[in-house]
Amino acid sequence: MTLGAFAFIAAAAGTAxxxxxxxxxxxxxxxxxxxxxxxxxxxHPEIIPQAIEKLQANRMSTTITDNRAALEKPYAGAxxxxxxxxxxxxxxxxxxxxxCRASLPDLAKLVAGDAKVKVVYRELPILxxxxxxxxxxSLLAAERGQYMAYHKAMYGAGRVTRDSIIAAAGKAGISxxxxxxxxxxxxxxxxxxSNIALAQKLQASGxxxxxxxxxxxxxxxxxxxxxxxVAAARGK
Numbered sequence: 158m159t160l161g162a163f164a165f166i167a168a169a170a171g172t173a174x175x176x177x178x179x180x181x182x183x184x185x186x187x188x189x190x191x192x193x194x195x196x197x198x199x200x201h202p203e204i205i206p207q208a209i210e211k212l213q214a215n216r217m218s219t220t221i222t223d224n225r226a227a228l229e230k231p232y233a234g235a236x237x238x239x240x241x242x243x244x245x246x247x248x249x250x251x252x253x254x255x256x257c258r259a260s261l262p263d264l265a266k267l268v269a270g271d272a273k274v275k276v277v278y279r280e281l282p283i284l285x286x287x288x289x290x291x292x293x294x295s296l297l298a299a300e301r302g303q304y305m306a307y308h309k310a311m312y313g314a315g316r317v318t319r320d321s322i323i324a325a326a327g328k329a330g331i332s333x334x335x336x337x338x339x340x341x342x343x344x345x346x347x348x349x350x351s352n353i354a355l356a357q358k359l360q361a362s363g364x365x366x367x368x369x370x371x372x373x374x375x376x377x378x379x380x381x382x383x384x385x386x387v388a389a390a391r392g393k
């Protein structure tokens with residue numbers, strides 16, 4: 158391992174031994190420093206996974222920062238919570254995902270208990286063809302200001318089928334004809350593809366995937382983890 162490589166690893170691991178030798182250092186001095194570095198790594202191999210983990214976290218934070226505007230700007234009314242929020246929680250979800258359904262009360266509790274949090278919902282219909290149909294009607298509901306009514310009705314409908322989609326749309330005040338027209342339309346394809354592309358950039362492993370501040374949380378992480386993520390984002 159070179160001196161520069163160790164300097165990076167040590168810095169990433171948060172150790173006090175990060176060394177950056179100037180280019181003017183003699184080759185013999187560099188060799189001596191590299192020997193010290195080499196021996197330190199052998200004695201403290203635990204810094205390597207720590208460094209890799211921090212590197213990955215830093216890269217992900219950069220990816221989020223580079224895409225924050227696209228992530229946090231909702232499609233029409235596909236959000237809930239505070240309009241003037243200081244922290245935005247983004248959820249990539251699929252209506253056919255049981256873990257997404259399980260996360261619904263956690264998000265509701267988060268919004269109810271924090272007047273400065275916004276939750277932005279991003280459709281990621283990857284589990285079935287019906288998931289895509291449900292997502293299209295969801296985006297129609299977002300355009301009409303009926304998003305949360307449809308969102309909750311859809312999750313309360315059980316298995317995602319054409320009939321359950323139409324029924325959830327009806328509970329949200331969307332007619333069967335309008336819901337079927339949305340399903341047949343290609344109008345919402347660009348938004349869905351954009352969400353898929355964002356999820357890929359974030360290396361999302363499935364649904365739900367949450368983005369809070371500079372963190373990505375995969376799976377039904379629970380209320381405490383969501384609240385901690387908000388606190389961390391707010392702290393920064």
